Every structure is written in structure tokens, then in C-alpha cells.
Amino acid sequence: MKNKSLISINDYSKEEQLEVLKVAEEFEKNPVQNILSNNVIASLFFEPSTRTRLSFESAISRLGGKIVGFSEASNTSVKKGESLRDSILTVANYSDLIVMRNPLEGSARFASEISPVPVINAGDGSNQHPTQTLLDLYSIKKTQNKLDNLNVAFVGDLKYGRTVHSLVIALCNYNTTFHLVSPVELKLPSSVKMNIKEKNLKYYQYTELDDNVIPNVDVLYMTRIQKERFSDPLEYERIKNYYILKNDMLENSKENLRIMHPLPRVNEIDINVDKSPKAYYFQQALNGVYVRQALLSLILGLK
Amino acid sequence: MSEKRKELKVSAIENGTVIDHIPSNAVFQVIRILKLEKFENMILFGTNLESKKYGSKGVIKVKNKYFKPEEVNRIALVAPSASMIEIKDFEVINKTVVEVPDEISGIVKCFNPNCISNHERVKNKFQVVDKNNLRLKCYYCEKITAKNNMTFF
Numbered sequence: 480m481k482n483k484s485l486i487s488i489n490d491y492s493k494e495e496q497l498e499v500l501k502v503a504e505e506f507e508k509n510p511v512q513n514i515l516s517n518n519v520i521a522s523l524f525f526e527p528s529t530r531t532r533l534s535f536e537s538a539i540s541r542l543g544g545k546i547v548g549f550s551e552a553s554n555t556s557v558k559k560g561e562s563l564r565d566s567i568l569t570v571a572n573y574s575d576l577i578v579m580r581n582p583l584e585g586s587a588r589f590a591s592e593i594s595p596v597p598v599i600n601a602g603d604g605s606n607q608h609p610t611q612t613l614l615d616l617y618s619i620k621k622t623q624n625k626l627d628n629l630n631v632a633f634v635g636d637l638k639y640g641r642t643v644h645s646l647v648i649a650l651c652n653y654n655t656t657f658h659l660v661s662p663v664e665l666k667l668p669s670s671v672k673m674n675i676k677e678k679n680l681k682y683y684q685y686t687e688l689d690d691n692v693i694p695n696v697d698v699l700y701m702t703r704i705q706k707e708r709f710s711d712p713l714e715y716e717r718i719k720n721y722y723i724l725k726n727d728m729l730e731n732s733k734e735n736l737r738i739m740h741p742l743p744r745v746n747e748i749d750i751n752v753d754k755s756p757k758a759y760y761f762q763q764a765l766n767g768v769y770v771r772q773a774l775l776s777l778i779l780g781l782k
Numbered sequence: 783m784s785e786k787r788k789e790l791k792v793s794a795i796e797n798g799t800v801i802d803h804i805p806s807n808a809v810f811q812v813i814r815i816l817k818l819e820k821f822e823n824m825i826l827f828g829t830n831l832e833s834k835k836y837g838s839k840g841v842i843k844v845k846n847k848y849f850k851p852e853e854v855n856r857i858a859l860v861a862p863s864a865s866m867i868e869i870k871d872f873e874v875i876n877k878t879v880v881e882v883p884d885e886i887s888g889i890v891k892c893f894n895p896n897c898i899s900n901h902e903r904v905k906n907k908f909q910v911v912d913k914n915n916l917r918l919k920c921y922y923c924e925k926i927t928a929k930n931n932m933t934f935f
């Protein structure tokens with residue numbers, strides 16, 4: 480994986496993904512290692528994303544690396560009209576690896592083509608966010624002790640959520656049975672479903688989150704339904720309250736069930752679920768640090 | 783129709799290439815895609831010609847020029863039924879049908895307004911994921927540009 484950019488989850492084979500998860504496990508046991516002390520990492524956030532940026536910067540700091548960059552484009556040369564090409568070529572002079580978030584889809588792929596140093600995509604518009612997918616895989620593996628043959632439910636906006644799309648595609652490598660819970664308007668796109676069908680995996684679609692789904696699954700992956708997706712605000716009001724997970728709904732759930740969410744949440748998981756031992760979303764976010772530590776050290780050839 | 787008038791309509795070339803069965807509305811696009819505007823050899827073209835097979839068609843004849851298959855396959859998106867006929871000494875020496883290539887670059891715009899290829903000077907690239915229905919997957923934003931939302935450069 481040395482010097483190999485990570486733009487799209489499919490850039491890494493199943494074996495490479497598992498290698499990242501294995502190294503992440505080591506970092507979870509021993510998160511402070513001074514292996515990046517000779518490295519400078521560029522952290523270029525052309526649009527703000529505090530959560531992802533802090534996770535990367537925490538990963539870099541815990542490894543003793545230095546960070547250069549910016550957290551939004553408003554007071555940089557980008558505002559003055561600099562092209563992405565020039566920004567990347569300039570920053571590559573000062574760093575050994577570039578972490579980039581940019582609102583334009585395909586920008587990370589483009590950056591990786593022109594950059595002499597490897598690029599990690601920290602989100603390119605609605606397209607890809609592969610480190611999120613890897614931390615989701617890590618969280619599933621850690622809580623279930625395996626990745627193969629699991630029943631995974633995805634709930635909420637399955638149409639526009641890139642997190643869901645990438646994770647569904649990644650899970651197709653592990654003989655997953657999919658339970659897809661969404662309003663009719665926000666069903667998983669056929670281009671993503673194609674991946675499930677190609678591997679002849681089972682999937683079930685539901686419009687309601689109830690005991691037809693919850694007791695049968697090992698992972699309940701909740702997502703936020705965004706207001707912007709609806710032309711009719713009344714329709715949004717109706718649907719947003721449709722998929723609120725409450726503690727009493729977990730009554731018949733499996734012992735090993737874990738509830739995940741890419742965060743931030745709005746109201747789709749009631750705060751009374753937070754105390755449940757089955758709630759895993761905050762721990763899930765922390766796993767992002769270990770996975771990013773693993774990626775940085777593998778790509779820089781330090782592991 | 784007299785011999786003379788027929789001659790005007792489909793003037794024969796001694797050596798070169800005839801691109802036949804181009805949809806009438808695509809002749810100028812084909813000229814652009816093959817960069818024939820900058821070509822200095824003799825070029826004859828006709829459009830809205832009668833065709834038994836398609837009702838109406840266009841034809842382009844380029845003197846003293848033979849195209850590589852990858853060059854001519856670039857026109858497949860606008861003229862999927864076209865054929866390329868190579869002429870030597872007024873004789874047909876080779877006839878091939880245009881084929882949709884596996885990859886397409888620099889002909890079609892990505893339909894996604896939020897794609898980097900529409901913002902930065904990038905030579906765009908597509909993987910042809912469906913040759914029959916012409917569905918192109920952008921190498922950059924990974925979105926699918928379908929036939930009904932294709933715009934050409």
C-alpha cells in the first residue's frame with residue numbers, strides 16, 4: 480500500500496482493506512507511537528468538516544507528525560481564484576501526504592493524478608468518503624468479531640447517502656444479507672443494488688422500522704434524512720419522524736446487535752438509546768482515529 | 783436521374799476514406815470529432831441523403847486519408863451505425879463498422895455540474911459501462927452520464 484492514494488473504497492482490494500483493519504487494531508492497543516515524527520502531512524479542507532478533520536489531525540498528532548493546511552478555503556489563495564491543480568502542486572512541495580476534503584466530486588481523483596505525493600480522500604462532494612467506510616468496517620468487525628455472513632440493516636436516506644453506498648459496496652465482499660429500510664422516495668439506487676445482485680446476495684426492502692427488521696439483524700446502521708432532499712416540506716415532516724429509533728424498540732433485538740451512525744445525528748436516534756449497551760455510534764467515531772493512523776502509516780511505508 | 787447529376791451527389795474518390803451511414807443530424811459532429819475542420823485534403827460531405835436502410839443519412843469522404851480504428855471509433859457515440867470504407871484506386875479495399883470503445887475521452891461532457899472535470903482544466907475520461915444504451919461512468923466523479931443527458935464539446 481506504500482504510496483498508494485486512497486480515493487475510492489474500491490481502490491483497495493479486500494485483502495488491502497483487511498490489512499488496514501489489522502494495523503488499526505494494533506493502534507487501538509497502542510495509539511501513541513512516534514513513527515511520523517519526520518513527516519509533514521497536509522490537511523486541506525476546502526470545505527469545513529470539523530469531525531473528519533479533527534479525527535485526521537488527532538491521528539497525525541498521536542503519531543508525532545506535523546500538520547500544515549487549512550480548515551476552510553475562505554482565507555486562502557483558493558478564494559483568490561487559484562486552481563486546484565496549483566494548490567495541490569504547491570502543497571505537495573511542503574508535505575509527504577495530502578489529506579483532502581473538497582466539495583467537487585472527482586476532485587480527489589484529480590488531485591491524486593497530478594500530485595507527486597499520495598492523497599487520501601476525506602470526502603469529495605457526494606461521491607466518496609473511503610476512510611468512513613473503513614472505520615465502519617472496523618467497527619462492525621470489532622463488535623461482531625467477524626465480517627462474514629452478517630445481517631446488516633441500513634435505515635433512512637439510502638438514496639443520497641454516500642456513506643451507505645460505499646459501505647453496502649464494501650460489505651458485498653463478505654456475504655452480507657442486507658435489510659434496506661427507507662421511504663419509497665429514498666430507496667437505494669439501482670446502481671448500488673447492482674453490486675448486491677452481481678454477488679447473488681440476499682436483500683430485503685422495508686418501509687417501516689419495526690420488529691420485522693430489528694430482531695433479525697446484527698448491525699443497525701442509522702442515517703439522517705436531510706430536509707434538502709424534499710421538494711415538499713410537509714412530506715419531510717411526515718418522513719423524518721418515521722424512523723426514530725427508541726430504546727423500547729430494541730426489546731426483541733439480538734444480544735450482539737450494535738447500533739451505528741456516521742454522525743452527526745438529528746433526531747433519528749432518541750437520546751434514551753445512548754445508554755443502551757447496544758449503542759455504538761460514539762465509539763464508532765473514535766475508531767476513525769485508529770483506522771486513519773493505520774492508513775497514514777501504511778501509505779507512508781512505516782508499517 | 784442523369785449520370786451527371788448522380789456524379790454531383792456522390793462524387794467518387796480515388797484514394798481515401800468514405801464514412802457512410804452517418805445519421806443526418808450528426809454529420810457536423812462527426813466532422814468536429816474527427817477534427818476534419820483543420821484537415822487540408824479534399825473533403826466532400828453530404829447530409830439528408832436518401833437511405834434505404836435509415837430513411838436519411840449523411841456521408842463524408844476524405845481524400846488520401848485512412849483512419850486508425852481508435853480514431854474512427856470516437857464517432858460511435860454520435861453515429862453508432864456508421865461504417866468506414868477504405869478506397870484505393872476507386873476500389874473498396876476494406877469496410878468496417880464503427881464500434882463503441884471501452885473508454886471515451888474528451889468528446890462528451892460529464893453531466894454532473896459538480897464534477898471536477900467541469901470546473902478545472904481536466905481531460906475527462908469515461909468508462910463505457912453499457913455499450914448498447916450508451917451509459918458512461920465518469921472516471922472522476924463516478925456518476926453515470928446517459929445518452930439523454932449527453933452534451934458534446
Ligand SMILES: [Zn+2]
Pocket residue numbers: 585892893894897898899920921922923924925
Ligand atoms: Zn464527472
